[in-house]
Amino acid sequence: MIQELIVSTQNKAGVTHLAPMGIHLNGDDIIILPFRPSTTLNNLLETNTAVLNYCDDVRVFAGCLTGRRDFALMPAEKIHGAVLACTLAHTEVELVRIEDDELRPKLFCKAVHTVNHAPFMGFNRAQYAVLEAAILISRLKMLPLEKIESEIDYLRIGLEKTAGDKEREAWGWLMAVIDEHKAQL
Ligand SMILES: Cc1cc2nc3c(=O)[nH]c(=O)nc-3n(C[C@H](O)[C@H](O)[C@H](O)COP(=O)(O)O)c2cc1C
Structure with missing residues (x-):
């Protein structure tokens, strides 16, 4: 199954980057598949961590694609990272292994911490x-x-x-x- 969500990553300097991504869920595997070149890929390789934001405010998806990335953030709880303030829930993940590819590497991650912030209110x-x-x-x-x-x-x-x-x-x-x-x- 592929879940469309907002991936937040940080580089070593602590600068946060937000990107909509289709995350592949296969059993306990969480697989992020960035097309090269990708800031998300670079950051994950630098810091080994990311936050998956389950977000129903679609302005974040549209904003990231149209040059608007100044959405409010809060600190992650168990990893160095940032959580979208408007997200319904989030999972903090660590990179476990990479299947490299010149076009679209597969980044296999494991969940280390999940938090619910607000209820899911239905499909729209x-x-x-x-x-x-x-x-x-x-x-x-x-x-x-x-x-x-x-x-x-x-x-x-x-x-x-x-x-x-x-x-x-x-x-x-x-x-x-x-x-x-x-x-x-
Ligand atoms: C719903 C949605 C899903 C997307 N899924 C992916 C994805 O799985 N991989 C990817 O590289 N880009 C995906 N994109 C496009 C990226 O969000 C966009 O190109 C972004 O800038 C990724 O590059 P970055 O890591 O440099 O930010 C998706 C966009 C949308 C709106």
Whole structure:
């Protein structure tokens, strides 16, 4: 199973980096798969630790893809690291081993500490729409414009029916990036 969440890592100087990642869960294995080049990869290799933030505020996903990474943080409890203040829960992990690859290495991690902060309040289609749109934005230069536009048109249906303020704000950030991309074509 792949869980979409926010990975926070720190370099040796203690500078925190946030990145949305699809984490593969296989039994007790937690596998982070960053595409090279990646700050998340560099930080994990430097410090051997990361925090997995289970976050339903999709502005963090859209924000990381649109140059907004100034989300409030708090210290991790058992490792040197930072936790997203708005996360519903988090797991602090340590790197156990690496399967190297020139494109997308596999970083096998183990959980050392998990904390719940707030209840999960149910699924929301607009949150799904923002996540999917954020993934499209991360591949903007690789995908044909017609594919992006047709997928966005579909995602907009669920968004318009079910979004709250946070989802609308995140969607707006992503659509601005697509507009900018179109203007440069
Ligand atoms: C929902 C979602 C899942 C993503 N999953 C991955 C992933 O598994 N691996 C990856 O390298 N990038 C993934 N991305 C794109 C990264 O978040 C983005 O490219 C980021 O800048 C990663 O590089 P970094 O470690 O240098 O920040 C994902 C983006 C989204 C929106």
